Structure formats: structure tokens, C-alpha cells
Amino acid sequence: MSNLQRLTKAKIAAILASRFSDGFKSLKELPNPFELHDMDRASERIALAVKNRERIVVIGDYDVDGVVSTALMEEFFEIINYPVKVIIPNRFSDGYGISPKILERIEANVIITVDNGISAHEAADICKQRGIDLIITDHHTPGDMLPKAFAIVNPKKSVCSFAYPEICGAQIAWFLIGALKAKMGLSIRMAEFLDLLALAIIADVMPLVSINRPLVQKGLEMLSRSNRPAFEAVRAYLGKSHFSAEDIGYGIAPRINSAGRMEDATVALRFLRAHTLSEASNNWLILDNFNQIRRQTESETTEEAISMVNPEDPVIVVAGDGWHEGVVGIVASRLVDRFKRPAIVLSIEENRAKGSGRSIGDVNLFELLDRCKMHLDGFGGHKMAAGLSLEAKKIDLFREAICKEASKLPSEMFLPKEQIMGELPISEVDWELMEILSSFEPYGEANSRPKFLMKNLSVVESKAIGADKNHLRLILADGNVRLQAIQFGFDKMVDIGQRVNVTGTLQINEFNNQRSIQFLIDYIE
Incomplete structure (x- = not known):
């Protein structure tokens, strides 16, 4: 630490200002939603479905970003007084995102996914066979092949030239609402959704620069005075009137996340969409209880996982029988913090392993998994976080393969940011x-x-x-x-x-x- 520069106020201000060199400062500079590839096609089809009174189903995800995305779409359709069915998959009985299992219980003309779907090839094929128009909105990294859907709105698609690809699922849902507003000639104030949007951007660990910065700034300001019952309940419970991004990241988001981790994210959706303070407060207390259980489970699993770590491996891969699926991602984060290298934590049930990985520095976890996909049944995610599944008997082969790939990377890539x-x-x-x-x-x-x-x-x-x-x-x-x-x-x-x-x-x-x-x-x- 002896080489550190000696700081003054002026130096600190200059260093911080240099983080925002792209010059993006105002909500007035936000891009047009139609700059996202397929947005025109997606919004046109949804507008037609509303006009023709077709059945629309929205399928979300069980993390904060997915729940907020679902809440945004549900709120939009409520504003225009159009009935839709919303589904948040159960992590334990349904698995992640739109799936054949979920489709078995859906009757629809149009399905909209939010914060999921970019790797849902089988589900897309089933939709095609059944004559359902599938509109995928997602921000996760696409694989080599895209699902055969009616429209795919994803800023990370190779054909998409959207200037700001580092956005979360809820932001894409918000842009979709903006596109529908334009298509349908609606008078909706897009800023009214920013309290929810800030929650998702922070919880999904999006970079707080560029387009995300003014959205979060305005969203936090709104959240502090929002008359949304959910945020009234949070302000009363925490005894705070002003919220920082850290308050969201460490206080509010973990509680909302805990529902999907421990039981069912529908509780989190009911909390965000509550119409009365009483309903919001009751659901907040349920979330708080889930979070306490989550912390205890996470602590026990982390202890077990630490005892299994091989300190020589450049990527940690640990697995345990019956580990709670809802906490493996957090445990992976704890291992990264402690051992300063990427970590993958797997839960084994009936000869199948399913889990989450977290990365560090400049190590691209998605690319590492892609190079080892011959050992996996499936994977998805992005540079810093991913989910995966494989046969339990292949865990050792997979560990060997991913460690071999990681050992080819320069050591500087493993340095924490x-x-x-x-x-x-x-x-x-x-x-x-x-x-x-x-x-x-x-x-x-x-x-x-x-x-x-x-x-x-x-x-x-x-x-x-x-x-x-x-x-x-x-x-x-x-x-x-x-x-x-x-x-x-x-x-x-x-x-x-x-x-x-x-x-x-x-x-x-x-x-x-x-x-x-x-x-x-x-x-x-």
C-alpha cells in the first residue's frame, strides 16, 4: 500500500468524475425503445393482441430483477385495464424461466417473457407447435443459437446495435412499456415506474454509470417519497425516509430475493404490487422471516463448502447432497470473497447437480462454462454470474475441465476490482x-x-x-x-x-x- 497516491479533495473529485467520461447525464438523453432490435415487432404484436382481446401471459423470474420486471408488466396492463395472467416460476418445482413444464398449464395466444427466455429453445419450439407467439425479453448473454421465437428483445444479441447493453431485465420491460405507449397512443408517465426500476438495477448489480446512473438517481429520489404501499411499508419498518443504493443492495433486495430462494417469489410480487399498506406490511414481514431463514441456511452451507475447497484450484467447484438450491448463489459469492477466485456451488439431488457460479475481476464465467459445455446439461448467465446443471457423476470431470481452462488465463484477470x-x-x-x-x-x-x-x-x-x-x-x-x-x-x-x-x-x-x-x-x- 506504500505506492498509493496522497489524496486531496480536488484529486478525489477528479478521480470520481473520470468514472463518467461517456458524458451521459440526463434522463432526457435516454435512447428510444425502438433502438432495441425486434422491439417494433414485439410491441406491434402485443398491441394487436390487446386490440383483438387475445390471451396474454407474462412469465418472469424469481430474483429481484425478474419479480420487478413482472410487477412492471402487471402494473402496465392494470393501468390500461387489460386482463393478463402473470407467472413467476417456482425455483424448486418449475425450474428457471419459461419451460415445457410451465407451458403445460398455460393457455395463451401471446406469451411475454421478462428477464428470462434467451436459452429456452425447447419451450420456444413448443410455443411454435401450439401456435403461441412467444416474445422473449431478456438481458442474459445469448448462446450461439437463438430460440425460435416470434420476437427476441435482448441488447446483447449480435444483431442489436443498442448503445447500452449493460441493462437489466426490468429495464427492457420498461422500454417495452415505452414502446407500447407509443404504439397504442397511451398517456402513461414512464417516470412513475422508476422507483421499481431502481430496485432492479441495483439488485441485479448493473454498473451504475451511463444510462443506469440517472435512472437510479431519479428512482431513489422517488422511492424515498413513493406512495406505493410496498415502499411506505419499508420506510416504516426501517425507520428511514431516504434510501441509498447500499440500502437497497444490502437491506431491501435480499429480503425480496429471499422469497424465491426459500419458497416462492409470488410473495415478493404480492409485496411490490400491494394495494394497501396493511397488505404490503404483512408481506414484508413474511419476506423478512424468509430472509432470516435464508441467512441461517446460507451460513451452514458456507461452512460446509469452505471445508471442501481445494486451495490449488483456480476455480472453486464444490457440491453437496441436499444443499438448499436457494442459497448456492450466495454461498458462491462468499467463497469468491474469501478465496479471491471464481466459485461454483452445486446442490445434488437424485444424481443431478444444479447450482450457481460467481466470478471475480475480469474472469468471464460465461465463456469458461461455454468452453466446458460438453460436461453440462445446460447453463446461462453472463460474465460475473451464471447458473448451470449437470449429472452428478460428471462433477469431477467438469471441475478438471474448468480449472484447466482457467489456468490459461493471466493472473491479473483474477484481481478483485x-x-x-x-x-x-x-x-x-x-x-x-x-x-x-x-x-x-x-x-x-x-x-x-x-x-x-x-x-x-x-x-x-x-x-x-x-x-x-x-x-x-x-x-x-x-x-x-x-x-x-x-x-x-x-x-x-x-x-x-x-x-x-x-x-x-x-x-x-x-x-x-x-x-x-x-x-x-x-x-x-
């Missing part, structure tokens, strides 16, 4: 700096909250706090300048008078209507 911006003198920490930092919010993927190193500080106060005394509160000083600091889940006590180096982030602490600057410590040495 998150880095320390530089060394920050404590004298630079004041309200002017906090204003600079807040002006570059929201922080998240591709716009990480700046992490600083502060060196050779004296510990003036040191106290264990919290119900379990597992958090550390410090007062740090350099000469006459002092700074409050806190470390959650600390490992060891720090003595008063000790000299320390700390890395972490700056935040504003609000308590009893008092605001203070606080350093959130990641690491002390």
Missing part, C-alpha cells in the same frame, strides 16, 4: 469532502464508494459496543484533528494510545437528529 483510492490525510475529512462524495452517488457496481487508507493515527478512545459487544467504536486522531470510526464484527480490541493504519469508507452517521462524519473500518493494522 475494488481498490483503495489512495491515502487520505485526516485533515482532509470535513463536510466539504462529504458533499463531494455525495455528489457522485449512487455508489455501486462500476462506481464503488471510495475506499481510503489513513495512516499512523492515534487511538484516543476504544470501546466494544452492541448487544453482543461485537462492534468496535474508536476515536482516531492526528494531532488535534479527531475522527469517529466504527468496525462491525471486529476481530480484536485496539488499545488506547496505539498507532494504527485503517482502510475503509466515509459515511454520515445520523442519530437522534444529530449528523456526524464517521469512518467505516474494513481493516486495521
Whole structure:
């Protein structure tokens, strides 16, 4: 860390500004929905279906992006007073996305998928045989062949020249609503959906630059004052009136995700689409309970998985009998954080293995899986996250193959993206700096909250706090300048008078209507 640059407020502002060099700043600059390939064809067919009173079914996905996408479409059709059936597949009984199993219980003229469908070849063939027009809207990376659907709206299609491919499923659903508004001559305010849209963009870890940044900025602003019962319930439960991207990513999104992980995402849809505060509050409490169960299950599975890791493998592949399918993706993320390499976690049931993978740095997990697809029954996803299935007896062969492919990659590709911006003198920490930092919010993927190193500080106060005394509160000083600091889940006590180096982030602490600057410590040495 000795090579880190010494920072000033001006340097920090310049570094943060350089993250937004594409110049995209305003919602007024948003692209036309029809710039997405097949959007004209898709919206034309849906408009015709509405005109002719045909049966329309919307099929979503069980994560936050999929649930929000479904909620957006359901809300749109409710606004125009047109009856549609919406289905969110059950992870355990239906599997992912549109599938032959789901189609068995559907009667429709038109099916619209949101946040899924780009690899649904078999389902597309069945739709064709049954005379159902399938409209796929998805943002996941397509394979070599596209499903034989009526229309496919996906910014990652090779024939699509849409300028902003790094968008989530809910954004494509939102653009579809915009296209339908134009096709059908509707007077709908597209901004009314931005509170939901911000939730999906953040939860699906989209880069918070370019087109996504102003959408999330406006969405967070709306979410903080939204009269949507779901967000009224969240504000009441968390006791907050203003939400940051981190509040969404670490507080709200995991609870919404937990329904699909642990049981059925329909609860999450009912929460977002609640028409009364009472209905929203009841469903929020169910989600909160699911999340507590999820955390316990995740913790137990992570412990087991860690014990199986071979430290020599460039890609971690671990599998367990009966591991809960709903937590394997989170466990993979925990392994990536701990071992600093891609991780794949598989649950084995009746000789079949199904699971999720997460990547790190510049390692493209989707490409690695594509090179090992001879061992897989199926896979899908994108660079940083993917799902896969295979026969349990092929796990060892698959592990060997993916490790062989990963070993060909340069070691720099495995370096985590998150880095320390530089060394920050404590004298630079004041309200002017906090204003600079807040002006570059929201922080998240591709716009990480700046992490600083502060060196050779004296510990003036040191106290264990919290119900379990597992958090550390410090007062740090350099000469006459002092700074409050806190470390959650600390490992060891720090003595008063000790000299320390700390890395972490700056935040504003609000308590009893008092605001203070606080350093959130990641690491002390």
C-alpha cells in the first residue's frame, strides 16, 4: 500500500468524475425503445393482441430483477385495464424461466417473457407447435443459437446495435412499456415506474454509470417519497425516509430475493404490487422471516463448502447432497470473497447437480462454462454470474475441465476490482469532502464508494459496543484533528494510545437528529 497516491479533495473529485467520461447525464438523453432490435415487432404484436382481446401471459423470474420486471408488466396492463395472467416460476418445482413444464398449464395466444427466455429453445419450439407467439425479453448473454421465437428483445444479441447493453431485465420491460405507449397512443408517465426500476438495477448489480446512473438517481429520489404501499411499508419498518443504493443492495433486495430462494417469489410480487399498506406490511414481514431463514441456511452451507475447497484450484467447484438450491448463489459469492477466485456451488439431488457460479475481476464465467459445455446439461448467465446443471457423476470431470481452462488465463484477470483510492490525510475529512462524495452517488457496481487508507493515527478512545459487544467504536486522531470510526464484527480490541493504519469508507452517521462524519473500518493494522 506504500505506492498509493496522497489524496486531496480536488484529486478525489477528479478521480470520481473520470468514472463518467461517456458524458451521459440526463434522463432526457435516454435512447428510444425502438433502438432495441425486434422491439417494433414485439410491441406491434402485443398491441394487436390487446386490440383483438387475445390471451396474454407474462412469465418472469424469481430474483429481484425478474419479480420487478413482472410487477412492471402487471402494473402496465392494470393501468390500461387489460386482463393478463402473470407467472413467476417456482425455483424448486418449475425450474428457471419459461419451460415445457410451465407451458403445460398455460393457455395463451401471446406469451411475454421478462428477464428470462434467451436459452429456452425447447419451450420456444413448443410455443411454435401450439401456435403461441412467444416474445422473449431478456438481458442474459445469448448462446450461439437463438430460440425460435416470434420476437427476441435482448441488447446483447449480435444483431442489436443498442448503445447500452449493460441493462437489466426490468429495464427492457420498461422500454417495452415505452414502446407500447407509443404504439397504442397511451398517456402513461414512464417516470412513475422508476422507483421499481431502481430496485432492479441495483439488485441485479448493473454498473451504475451511463444510462443506469440517472435512472437510479431519479428512482431513489422517488422511492424515498413513493406512495406505493410496498415502499411506505419499508420506510416504516426501517425507520428511514431516504434510501441509498447500499440500502437497497444490502437491506431491501435480499429480503425480496429471499422469497424465491426459500419458497416462492409470488410473495415478493404480492409485496411490490400491494394495494394497501396493511397488505404490503404483512408481506414484508413474511419476506423478512424468509430472509432470516435464508441467512441461517446460507451460513451452514458456507461452512460446509469452505471445508471442501481445494486451495490449488483456480476455480472453486464444490457440491453437496441436499444443499438448499436457494442459497448456492450466495454461498458462491462468499467463497469468491474469501478465496479471491471464481466459485461454483452445486446442490445434488437424485444424481443431478444444479447450482450457481460467481466470478471475480475480469474472469468471464460465461465463456469458461461455454468452453466446458460438453460436461453440462445446460447453463446461462453472463460474465460475473451464471447458473448451470449437470449429472452428478460428471462433477469431477467438469471441475478438471474448468480449472484447466482457467489456468490459461493471466493472473491479473483474477484481481478483485475494488481498490483503495489512495491515502487520505485526516485533515482532509470535513463536510466539504462529504458533499463531494455525495455528489457522485449512487455508489455501486462500476462506481464503488471510495475506499481510503489513513495512516499512523492515534487511538484516543476504544470501546466494544452492541448487544453482543461485537462492534468496535474508536476515536482516531492526528494531532488535534479527531475522527469517529466504527468496525462491525471486529476481530480484536485496539488499545488506547496505539498507532494504527485503517482502510475503509466515509459515511454520515445520523442519530437522534444529530449528523456526524464517521469512518467505516474494513481493516486495521
